[in-house]
Amino acid sequence: MKTYFKKYAKYFDYPLFFTFVLLCLFGLVMIYSSSMFWAVNTLGQAPDYFYKRQLVNLILAMVTFLIGFIIPYKRYKDRSMMLFIIGAMLFLLIAVFFVGYSPGNSGAKSWLNLGLFNLQPSELAKLGMILYFAAFFTKKRETGKIDIINESIVPPIGVFMVVLFFIALEPDMGAIGLLTIIVLSVMAASGMKFKTFGKIIGTLIGGMLAVFLLLFIFKDSFFTERRMGRLKAYLDPFKDADAFGYQMVNGYYAIGSGGVKGLGLGQSVQKMGYLPEPQTDFILAIISEELGTFGIAVVLFGLGFIVYRSMRIAIKAKDPLARMIAAGVGSWIGIQTFVNVGGLSGIIPLTGVPLPFISYGGTSVILLSLAMGILANVSMMVKREQYNNERLE
Template structure:
């Protein structure tokens, strides 16, 4: 055991770990700053309510990180583990379908009440799809069947679409896009030929086209007034700035007020009841207002470092499963960041996706911590692999 710990410490990815840690701590400070007024004046809680809850979330996240970092990633390739992961994923998604609820004004029935806490199962889907796809395609790669569409492609694609459908009907469109992007990214990193990959994209596009026909018949339940309002606000938020464009307009005001230097930590005006639930997916607007361009650069720089380092890990390893896990985690964090920042800045419509490691949220930070632990485990394997050469 002592020898194992020495080898573990020697190959540990300290830059990746400290970047993850600093982002979490920075997010904790900003959650307190962003939520104190909303918590006290709007909800009637103590000013540090969300801050204390996020500390608990981070403690649970640290446990998930340790589990992910110390358990060898190759265990996820075992058949029993694959069955277990898929069983958990679909059990949670079906539970949401029958017993889920929509907190606040989110509009998506994507949460489960556990009594002591709320759980968002769609967050589990992201990491499970990464591990499941990586395991299945790694096995096919090792057997030389990676380009056999019937044997290697169809089963995981069916799993992906089944999970995506259950997330779609919640409906959680932002998470749906992330899940589909993760699936495509892992397949791209699997080692399949470009010709086969193009066929897969054709199948995915075809299935989405068929699904869009089905959506037409249930469009009233999917494209609610609120969602259509978000789309209209995307094109011109100032046209209806008191209703559907309200959040975007106040986000713009926060960013504009911050400028380069910011107003100072704790000095945000928009968090004084103007910007709804500022500790969640609009927390970057508060960061921009209080800490200016410098604060935003810290967040995006840290997230960018994690994504780039994960991609470098994927490029350096010879193990197909390690490559796919690293690429999958990079795509998850990178694309989720793009959706959050894109919605905040008006590049894309708002979808309510949290900013990784920064926004308030229990399930999100716990699953992201698990993903970071697994990524560090993969990084240690890659480093040890290179040292042997």
């Protein structure tokens, strides 16, 4: 292990790592600030209740980052690793269907209680799909079959449809949308011909239409009052400001109150019982209220830098596996950020998607940290390969 670090340390992507760590620490501070009132007055806990829990989550996240960083990314195309990833992902998604629960009456039975901690398998599916699709198409590329449509797409698309089906049963439409875009990003980076990519998109659309047809058949259980209320709140939150539009309206008040400079760290008014669970997917509203435009700029710049770095790694990588993993992780963070900020600002309907590295929650930050560790390993190997090629020239 010592020899491994000594050999590769000079290629480590320090800007990527420090941006990731600073975002996590900034999120920890804002979780403490935003959750104090909610912890005391709603849950009857100490003011630092959510802060301490997230601190434990971040310690575990650093461990998973290290694991992702140590394992050479090329191991993910091993057949045994591919089978393990798919098996674990499908097992957990099926388990949710039978023994999953819905936290806080959210309407989506998407969590598993594992005793020591709770797990959201749809988050694991995001990373699992990136690694599986990247490994699968890398193998097809090595055998020259990446553009043979029947041999290239049936297995991964079949697995993907099964994953979407079980997530739709929860149901978690936000996760379905995110997963679809992530998978398309990985395939777009595979190097396949545009014609083949177009056929794959057509196959995906057909599969998703089949999933939605099943949902329509069971529409009474899917189109619940809560979900229809969220759609109405998106169209006009002030029309139903005391019910389904309540969270969005108070989020707008928080953003508007902060202005450019903000009210000051810890000085938010909306977190004092007006904005429900402000430490979760609406934490950016509290950041805006307390730190103003500057606070939002710090968060979005940090996340934007990670996405930029990921795509830059993908562009530089000559190894298709490295390219697809980097593109997948970058698109995951970028799209999830857009969905969170878009829901908060009213651009798209609310989906309850957390803001990467900032929102409270163990599953999200731990799995994103694992993805960042894998990305750091990819970056290191790409930089080493580039350095060796320059020396040869």
